[in-house]
Amino acid sequence: MTRKKIFVILAPFLLMAGCRNQNSEEKYDKPIPVITCSPVTLSIAQDIRASGNAEGFRIVKIGFMVAGRINYISAGEGDRVSTTKPVASLDPASYEIAKELAGIQLDQTQDEYDRLKIMHDNKSLSESDFSKISFGLQQAKAQFRLHSRNLDETKLFSPINGVVVKKLAEVGEITGVGIPVMVVSDINKIKINVFVPETEIFDVRIGQTAEVFISSLDKTVEGRVIETGAYADPASRAFSVRIEIENPGLIIRPGMIAEVKIHTGKKKEITTLPVEALLRDLNGVSYVFAVDTIKMKAFRKDIITGEISNDQAEVISGIEMNDIIVKGGSQKLVDGSSVSFYK
Structure with a gap:
């Protein structure tokens, strides 16, 4: 009797639980x-x-042709320089004295030459003695020109109009012959140096056009290929390619990062999907859902994507051309979800 009462009491609850499970399965x-x-x-x-x-179209290291103590530098890094104004100078005192002494020696030799020439013209001086004074005069003139040039070389001029990209010395330092004082770059035009894989280098030709995007300036400019490397880098197996671009306003500076797209003039076929069909998991893996039209279920397919253009994404691998891909409603799907086509 007790068991029957218990069953009667529990029956409604068991029935309700069964209905809930059935509803959950139907909902799932x-x-x-x-x-x-x-x-x-x-x-x-x-x-x-x-x-x-980006790098300057022409880069030069400049230094003095004579040694001495630097007493003046007109420009720092980032400053513009020209060929008409000195960018640095040395203390000229020693070279001024040397030129003055050479001038005195020249005047003395010239006077002696003039006196002996009169004697030579009057046949009072031998050819041998006159030759000695003639050579002495030539030597004195050469010495004067040399010391005059050395004095001029105490002023340093840039051979190009450009921007100082590196300053290598300070006022007060002693510098030697040919030691660089600064590096100047001509940035009226800019060269973009990129590396192209060996599998693509044969599609690159001098004169081809290219689009150059400077990310720091958010600016795209037109360029052209001016150099292609003759040998590959041993580590990367890539070839150096240089693109020339104009730089009005000198806003593009050496060292800026550039993204380059070289137009080869060729066509290729790619497989694409709308970007809204693409999903990405927590591991950064791209995937889509493909519908099995017989089972009417959606299954995940991992894919590798390429370029994105005009809301279409290139799919390099992972799908077949006859696949039916979900592009709307995929956020609610899991692998194996039942689906119906939206009407």
């Missing part, structure tokens, strides 16, 4: 409406993309 198995699409093959320009750095 309820198809999720999705919007689908198919992969599309597009023919696009076969451009070569690479990253690189």
Whole structure:
């Protein structure tokens, strides 16, 4: 009697629990409406993309042709310099004295030459003696020109108009012959130096156009290929390629990072999907959901993507052309979810 009472009491609760489980299963198995699409093959320009750095079109290291103590430097790093104004100078005192002594020696030799020439013209001086004074005069003149030049060399001029990219000396330092004092770069034009893989280098030709994006300036400029490397870097197996661009306003500076797209003039076919079809998991792996139209279930497919253009993403691998890909409603899906086509 007691067991019958217990069963009677528990029966409604067991019935309710069974209904809840049934409702949960029905809810779980309820198809999720999705919007689908198919992969599309597009023919696009076969451009070569690479990253690189900006550098001056011409870079020179400048230093004095004579030794001495630096007493003046007109420009620091980032300052503009020209060919008409000195950028640095040495203490000229010693060279001024040397020139003065050479001038005195020249005047003395010239006077002696003039006197002996009169005697030579009057046949009172032998050819041998006159030759000695003639050579002495030439030597005195050469010495004067040398010391005059040395004095001029105490002022340092830049051979190009440009910007100081590196200052290598300070006022008061003793410098030697040919030791660089600063590095000057001509940035009226800029060269972008990039490296192209050996598999693509044969598609690069001198004169090809290129798009150069300077990220720090958020600016894209047109350029052209002016150099292609003759040998590959031993480590990367990539070839150096240089692109020339104009630099109005001198806003592009050496060292800026540039993204380059070289136009090869060729076409290639790629498989694409709408960007809204692409998903990414916590590990950074890209994937999509493909619908099995027989089972009406969505299954995850990991993919490798390429370039994105006009809301279309290149899919390098992971899908087939006959796949039905979910592009709407995929946020609610898990691997194996039941789906229905949205109407």
